[in-house]
Amino acid sequence: MKxxxxxxxxxxxxxxxxxxxxxxTGGLYAVAGTVNEAQATTTTYSAQDIEEGEKLFxxxxxxxxGLGAVGAPEGAHGNQAGPSLxxxxxxxxxxxxxxxxxxxxxxxxxAQQKPKQFNEExxxxxxxxxASLGAGPAIPEEQYLDASEGxxxxxxxxxxxxCAMCHNAAAAGGALTRGxxxxxxxxxxxxxxxxxMVTGPQNMPVFSDANISPEGKQDIIAFLKTIEExxxxxxxxxxxxxxxxxxxxxxxxxxxxxxxxTIWLTxxxx
Amino acid sequence: xxxSTSSDTYQPKTNLGRVTNFVDTRVGGSSxxxxxxRKIFPDHWSFMFGEVALYxxxxxxxxxxxxxxxxxxxxxxxxxxxxxxxxxxxxxxxAYASTLDISFDIxxxxxxxxxxxxxxxxxxxxxxxxxxxxxxxGAFRRPRELNWLVGCVLLILALAAGFTGYSLPDDLLSGNGxxxxxxxxxxxxxxxxxxxxxxxxxxxxxxxxVGRLYVMHILVVPALILLMIAIHLFMVVIHKHTQYPGPxxxxxxxxxxxxxxxxxxxxxxxxxxxxxVVAVIAGNFxxxxxxxYGPYDPSPVSAGTQPDWYIGFVDGALRLMPGVLxxxxxEYVIFGGFTLSLNVLLPALVPAGILFGLMFxxxxxxxxxxxxxxxxxxxxxxxxxxxxxxxxxxxVIWYCVMWAAASSDLIAxxxxxxxxxxxxxxxxxxxxxxxxxxIVTRRICLALQRKDREIVLHGRETGRIVRLPHGEFxxxxxxxxxxxxxxxxxxxxxEVQPAEPDxxxxxxxxxxxxxxxxxxxxxxxxxPVTPAELAAAHSHGGHDEVETAxxxxxxxxx
Numbered sequence: 105m106k107x108x109x110x111x112x113x114x115x116x117x118x119x120x121x122x123x124x125x126x127x128x129t130g131g132l133y134a135v136a137g138t139v140n141e142a143q144a145t146t147t148t149y150s151a152q153d154i155e156e157g158e159k160l161f162x163x164x165x166x167x168x169x170g171l172g173a174v175g176a177p178e179g180a181h182g183n184q185a186g187p188s189l190x191x192x193x194x195x196x197x198x199x200x201x202x203x204x205x206x207x208x209x210x211x212x213x214x215a216q217q218k219p220k221q222f223n224e225e226x227x228x229x230x231x232x233x234x235a236s237l238g239a240g241p242a243i244p245e246e247q248y249l250d251a252s253e254g255x256x257x258x259x260x261x262x263x264x265x266x267c268a269m270c271h272n273a274a275a276a277g278g279a280l281t282r283g284x285x286x287x288x289x290x291x292x293x294x295x296x297x298x299x300x301m302v303t304g305p306q307n308m309p310v311f312s313d314a315n316i317s318p319e320g321k322q323d324i325i326a327f328l329k330t331i332e333e334x335x336x337x338x339x340x341x342x343x344x345x346x347x348x349x350x351x352x353x354x355x356x357x358x359x360x361x362x363x364x365x366t367i368w369l370t371x372x373x374x
Numbered sequence: 375x376x377x378s379t380s381s382d383t384y385q386p387k388t389n390l391g392r393v394t395n396f397v398d399t400r401v402g403g404s405s406x407x408x409x410x411x412r413k414i415f416p417d418h419w420s421f422m423f424g425e426v427a428l429y430x431x432x433x434x435x436x437x438x439x440x441x442x443x444x445x446x447x448x449x450x451x452x453x454x455x456x457x458x459x460x461x462x463x464x465x466x467x468x469a470y471a472s473t474l475d476i477s478f479d480i481x482x483x484x485x486x487x488x489x490x491x492x493x494x495x496x497x498x499x500x501x502x503x504x505x506x507x508x509x510x511x512g513a514f515r516r517p518r519e520l521n522w523l524v525g526c527v528l529l530i531l532a533l534a535a536g537f538t539g540y541s542l543p544d545d546l547l548s549g550n551g552x553x554x555x556x557x558x559x560x561x562x563x564x565x566x567x568x569x570x571x572x573x574x575x576x577x578x579x580x581x582x583x584v585g586r587l588y589v590m591h592i593l594v595v596p597a598l599i600l601l602m603i604a605i606h607l608f609m610v611v612i613h614k615h616t617q618y619p620g621p622x623x624x625x626x627x628x629x630x631x632x633x634x635x636x637x638x639x640x641x642x643x644x645x646x647x648x649x650x651v652v653a654v655i656a657g658n659f660x661x662x663x664x665x666x667y668g669p670y671d672p673s674p675v676s677a678g679t680q681p682d683w684y685i686g687f688v689d690g691a692l693r694l695m696p697g698v699l700x701x702x703x704x705e706y707v708i709f710g711g712f713t714l715s716l717n718v719l720l721p722a723l724v725p726a727g728i729l730f731g732l733m734f735x736x737x738x739x740x741x742x743x744x745x746x747x748x749x750x751x752x753x754x755x756x757x758x759x760x761x762x763x764x765x766x767x768x769x770v771i772w773y774c775v776m777w778a779a780a781s782s783d784l785i786a787x788x789x790x791x792x793x794x795x796x797x798x799x800x801x802x803x804x805x806x807x808x809x810x811x812x813i814v815t816r817r818i819c820l821a822l823q824r825k826d827r828e829i830v831l832h833g834r835e836t837g838r839i840v841r842l843p844h845g846e847f848x849x850x851x852x853x854x855x856x857x858x859x860x861x862x863x864x865x866x867x868x869e870v871q872p873a874e875p876d877x878x879x880x881x882x883x884x885x886x887x888x889x890x891x892x893x894x895x896x897x898x899x900x901x902p903v904t905p906a907e908l909a910a911a912h913s914h915g916g917h918d919e920v921e922t923a924x925x926x927x928x929x930x931x932x
Binding site for chain 1: 417418419420421422423426459460461462463464477478484488492495496499500503546547640643644647648651652655657658659660661662663665666667668671673674675676677678679680681682683686780781782783784786787790791792793794
């Protein structure tokens with residue numbers, strides 16, 4: 105009996121099997137991971153989500169974006185009520201709908217932020233539907249959204265080189281041409297910051313993974329959250345708007361108080 | 375204090391008295407105190423902005439001295455290892471790192487930095503307001519023209535002090551500002567590039583500029599400011615202070631309080647008030663958060679990059695200047711492959727040149743046009759010099775349009791308008807704003823003068839309606855008391871001085887221009903009420919009987 109069993113299984117078989125199992129699992133995970141990253145997310149949503157998303161889309165978005173999200177027909181001057189959404193990906197939907205920019209309150213140079221109109225589930229269903237129309241950037245993975253894991257110093261450098269020219273070095277926002285603007289970034293969630301970078305909403309350029317790596321994006325998020333949490337060490341930040349608000353304060357409040365004192369000092373008792 | 379400084383006749387009784395007498399007999403202190411202590415200064419709140427400027431300058435010297443103890447003006451590279459986490463390990467210059475250390479690692483450093491910067495803003499602001507007061511009240515007229523020049527130089531030195539200081543921390547904002555200066559220097563034809571290389575010690579930004587600006591900022595400019603302040607105050611003592619018109623105030627006296635003791639105490643107290651106000655601001659409001667901007671790096675430019683307020687008008691002029699106007703480019707390559715950048719050169723130098731040129735020359739322009747070379751120690755009320763007030767307001771509006779243009783981006787985002795529209799409107803206002811301002815201000819001044827005449831001749835409206843026995847309704851006018859009357863009638867109003875031929879009987883071109891300017895300024899002047907007019911107004915019949923009866927009753931009831 106002993107000899108038979110010994111013939112049947114080599115002493116190292118268990119270890120070999122374990123190794124093989126680990127390799128297969130790891131390899132599969134790696135393959136699945138890369139597929140997931142490249143393909144964006146067509147696979148993670150259920151058919152029911154997509155179906156519900158389509159219903160919501162037809163009821164709320166199709167007026168401008170067209171049935172099937174192919175975009176509105178071009179008008180006389182090449183204006184388009186809403187662009188095609190095929191290939192914009194789930195991240196774009198999650199950002200635009202999740203921050204309340206879509207459905208758009210009114211046409212204008214730029215979609216204004218407003219209280220969001222859809223709950224989390226509906227937003228997810230809309231994202232599922234749009235993602236099903238064509239591959240695009242997916243909703244970012246949780247691992248890159250943890251600000252505490254990022255390096256705020258490295259993020260600060262990336263932010264100043266890539267973002268500060270529109271969003272201001274202190275992320276207080278800034279003006280663009282013809283009524284467009286880059287909004288202030290305080291209070292924007294980690295997920296939405298990431299999604300904005302990969303989808304380039306409104307007038308923002310797309311910062312793909314080749315441009316700023318996911319780790320770099322995480323560093324930027326870490327930087328933004330750090331400066332948001334630390335507040336302003338020197339007192340009231342005056343909106344972080346720089347010398348303009350400082351000059352305004354000294355000319356109004358500063359000189360105003362001084363003038364009040366001068367009047368008091370030169371007052372006569374009569 | 376003894377009237378005589380001779381120690382033979384005066385024997386002090388106390389120890390302090392002996393020490394005082396010892397010093398006094400050797401330096402003659404009592405005669406200085408006697409002279410200055412009895413110096414009379416008229417009391418008016420608008421006379422105190424010069425003091426504010428002086429006091430903020432003292433605060434600047436004190437806080438600046440503190441900062442020099444810790445600031446290292448070196449552009450050598452270093453890696454930040456201080457306590458500000460979002461910049462840990464970032465490559466930066468030693469100057470920037472030491473400013474961060476002042477802000478975060480040196481006790482009281484951030485407060486002192488903010489105190490220094492806020493008082494710098496208040497310094498230039500109070501200098502400006504002081505100059506506006508001097509201008510609009512005509513205090514620059516003979517004998518004070520030279521002191522006006524010294525004041526103008528002080529303003530330029532204040533701007534220089536501010537700008538050199540602004541550029542020291544080597545943060546992104548100051549680097550951007552320096553880059554604009556570099557661009558302006560390079561736009562100067564022929565010598566621009568060489569000049570830039572000379573100033574920056576090579577290609578921008580180089581490794582020398584912070585050290586060079588530091589020397590300017592802590593040594594040369596403050597020394598010049600101190601010298602100019604000394605000359606300025608010396609001349610104030612020589613000329614004596616001007617005063618507003620009023621009963622008993624003449625061109626040959628000064629009505630006010632002596633320096634000692636009350637005025638000196640008030641002025642000393644005012645120093646601490648100014649210090650306190652700036653300290654409260656510095657303790658509660660953040661200024662130039664260099665840690666937000668990051669170390670200077672020539673590639674990024676942050677949105678909302680502006681200079682401090684006093685350089686804003688130059689920045690605004692640059693923002694307003696179009697690069698191409700109706701197909702006409704302002705930048706082109708001239709012979710020999712040189713680039714002529716009029717789009718930078720014109721806005722950077724021309725408006726500032728015109729503003730400062732007119733400012734320096736104004737006392738002489740006014741003297742030339744009015745042919746008034748007499749001494750003036752009584753100030754004008756702005757309404758009584760409509761031409762000057764209107765010209766001043768036109769200049770202020772021109773300045774403010776450029777100033778506003780420096781914040782065009784913030785106007786756009788905060789008032790939800792298009793940045794382009796803001797620029798277009800400000801471009802239009804750049805040209806028509808001063809003209810409208812001139813016309814409107816002059817009309818307002820003339821209207822106020824007519825109103826003054828009306829009040830002098832017919833009294834103040836009391837709001838009381840009286841029905842006369844025959845049924846007529848009149849409003850009772852009360853005459854002014856003599857003090858108020860004096861203020862409204864005792865002013866000078868220059869008249870048109872037509873162009874006059876010279877000794878050869880010819881009218882030169884400049885004289886014609888002078889004549890035309892004189893007509894333009896004074897042709898619709900409102901003359902002050904003469905005693906004869908006043909007497910006539912008070913004696914003519916009709917309702918004046920009631921008026922005088924009413925006013926007598928009112929005066930007696932007072």
